[in-house]
Amino acid sequence: MTDADLPLPAGLADIFLLAHEQSPLMVALFDAQDVLTYANKAFRQAYVIAPDGRLTWADMMRDNHAHGRGAAIETDDIDAWLAAVTSRRGKTPYRAFEADLCDGRWIWMTETTQLQGSMLCVASDISDLRQSGRALRQAHVKALAAAQTDPLTGLSNRRHGMQLLRTSLSQSEHWPICIAALDLDFFKQINDSLGHGAGDLVICDFARLLQAGSRREDGCARIGGEEFLLILPAAGLPQAQAIVERLLARVRLSRPLANEPARGYSCSAGLAQAIWGEKAEALLKRADAALYQAKAAGRDQVLIADAEQ
Numbered sequence: 001m002t003d004a005d006l007p008l009p010a011g012l013a014d015i016f017l018l019a020h021e022q023s024p025l026m027v028a029l030f031d032a033q034d035v036l037t038y039a040n041k042a043f044r045q046a047y048v049i050a051p052d053g054r055l056t057w058a059d060m061m062r063d064n065h066a067h068g069r070g071a072a073i074e075t076d077d078i079d080a081w082l083a084a085v086t087s088r089r090g091k092t093p094y095r096a097f098e099a100d101l102c103d104g105r106w107i108w109m110t111e112t113t114q115l116q117g118s119m120l121c122v123a124s125d126i127s128d129l130r131q132s133g134r135a136l137r138q139a140h141v142k143a144l145a146a147a148q149t150d151p152l153t154g155l156s157n158r159r160h161g162m163q164l165l166r167t168s169l170s171q172s173e174h175w176p177i178c179i180a181a182l183d184l185d186f187f188k189q190i191n192d193s194l195g196h197g198a199g200d201l202v203i204c205d206f207a208r209l210l211q212a213g214s215r216r217e218d219g220c221a222r223i224g225g226e227e228f229l230l231i232l233p234a235a236g237l238p239q240a241q242a243i244v245e246r247l248l249a250r251v252r253l254s255r256p257l258a259n260e261p262a263r264g265y266s267c268s269a270g271l272a273q274a275i276w277g278e279k280a281e282a283l284l285k286r287a288d289a290a291l292y293q294a295k296a297a298g299r300d301q302v303l304i305a306d307a308e309q
């Protein structure tokens with residue numbers, strides 16, 4: 001008998017909901033936009049969630065951080081923290097990790113993600129388990145996160161970006177896959193005329209726009225000084241082109257420098273659709289070639305790579 005043949009008892013949804021409502025397991029479902037669509041009682045209590053209202057995962061974390069309740073978030077900069085966690089959240093079909101709650105509980109959180117769909121979060125209280133080795137495990141998790149994150153923007157660094165791309169290419173349900181190689185235009189002029197600090201602000205602004213415009217399953221990485229990689233699983237060229245055009249339009253309107261309110265910037269992009277069997281490096285090379293054509297053609301535009309190099 002296959003799974004599809006399994007006869008499901010009538011009223012199963014109600015039984016499931018009731019069982020979840022009474023369970024000490026923390027259970028929640030987020031939709032593709034990361035809006036909370038369901039949370040059982042244990043989850044609502046753990047993360048101190050009001051019973052109504054549209055709440056995204058980021059809203060929930062911001063609220064928890066601001067009020068010192070729910071998830072224990074150790075940071076002075078919640079935006080940087082959210083950017084860094086977002087670069088790991090929902091990028092793989094399943095992940096599990098330890099987390100602390102402000103009420104002193106220690107939980108084992110699992111996230112099961114459907115591509116372009118919902119994310120099921122189930123956590124159990126593991127405070128009573130042996131604590132030995134916990135500090136070491138936490139140090140390991142922190143070191144791993146630091147090794148994957150670009151410190152200036154909180155996006156994935158080059159190594160993690162390429163790792164995400166390799167993982168995507170190896171998962172058939174991610175196909176078609178497009179990537180965009182992105183590079184800020186005349187960035188040296190910003191550094192030279194306004195200083196390195198202003199340049200860094202522009203880089204961070206671009207990183208924020210890149211991440212804000214992308215879906216949960218997309219990968220965003222800073223792969224060089226002012227070069228970025230956007231990985232778009234389950235997106236063909238027309239959809240990917242529309243996403244990148246939208247990003248370029250937002251960048252064009254952005255004015256990130258408080259001391260130079262009229263100063264904008266722009267970005268060029270090379271877009272490539274993965275060919276079955278193609279290596280990550282070869283795909284990036286094709287996207288890069290299209291990016292340089294976009295620069296040569298006048299910048300502030302997206303060009304599509306040839307299928308063959």
Ligand SMILES: Nc1nc2c(ncn2[C@@H]2O[C@H](COP(=O)(O)OP(=O)(O)OP(=O)(O)O)[C@@H](O)[C@H]2O)c(=O)[nH]1
Nearest residue numbers: 183184185186187188189191196197199200225226
């Ligand atoms: N502020 C800042 N500047 C950086 C960083 N990394 C690289 N850069 C600068 O980025 C500039 C890149 O300059 P170029 O490669 O000449 O490119 P460009 O001026 O953007 O010109 P095009 O790419 O041809 O449009 C150099 O001046 C680097 O010093 C960084 O982390 N912060």
